[in-house]
């Protein structure tokens with residue numbers, strides 16, 4: 001299974017239209033991949049809180065529509081990163097807000113196969129908890145031969161989410177992010193930790209560049225179920241291409257059956 005993680009760099013000067021066109025072009029270039037992954041909130045701007053309301057969209061809106069066409073044209077599974085989701089139905093969450101950090105997984109035929117609303121909101125008293133609702137649902141599905149759980153950025157700090165995905169049969173985790181440079185060592189360490197403790201392939205796709213005054217950390221990575229770093233990006237825009245073998249996860253778990261020793 002060929003993975004292409006597009007570690008996108010952006011700044012504050014690029015319009016949403018320009019960025020969407022650029023991203024769609026990059027996706028179309030990955031024709032040989034099985035799964036293409038984009039970072040968290042690339043259209044809204046990971047830390048551009050003030051832009052979120054204006055850049056928010058329905059899952060049926062322009063950004064996801066452009067991504068579905070690109071996925072179909074390239075014939076790839078596309079994890080479109082996440083959007084600032086404002087449902088056109090006017091749905092609100094328990095806190096009365098109508099905004100979620102929602103990941104969208106698109107199948108090679110261009111259909112939306114799954115959405116995942118980020119469960120752990122980053123920002124403490126500001127940012128996501130102030131502006132967005134929290135997701136509640138765990139999402140695990142088959143992506144081109146790999147049964148994988150979806151999560152987003154700050155979720156990575158909460159290992160119980162990944163254990164819950166494991167218990168739903170996950171053999172891989174796909175994690176888009178807008179993780180800052182200031183804490184990027186923690187990103188790298190936690191990606192490996194989640195791989196090792198859950199014996200899962202981990203695909204982490206981070207953001208690069210500087211926007212809203214925050215330097216992003218890059219260092220997207222694909223980690224094998226044993227914790228080996230199969231590929232790691234630097235700190236600039238880069239496409240990480242790597243082959244993973246979903247069957248190797250089962251073989252590794254048989255050969256080194258740590259998960260059988262869990263005691264709850």
Ligand SMILES: O=C(O)CCC(=O)C(=O)O
Nearest residue numbers: 122153154178179180183
């Ligand atoms: O946990 C961190 O240090 C970064 C998390 C983050 O930036 C996010 O979830 O958007």
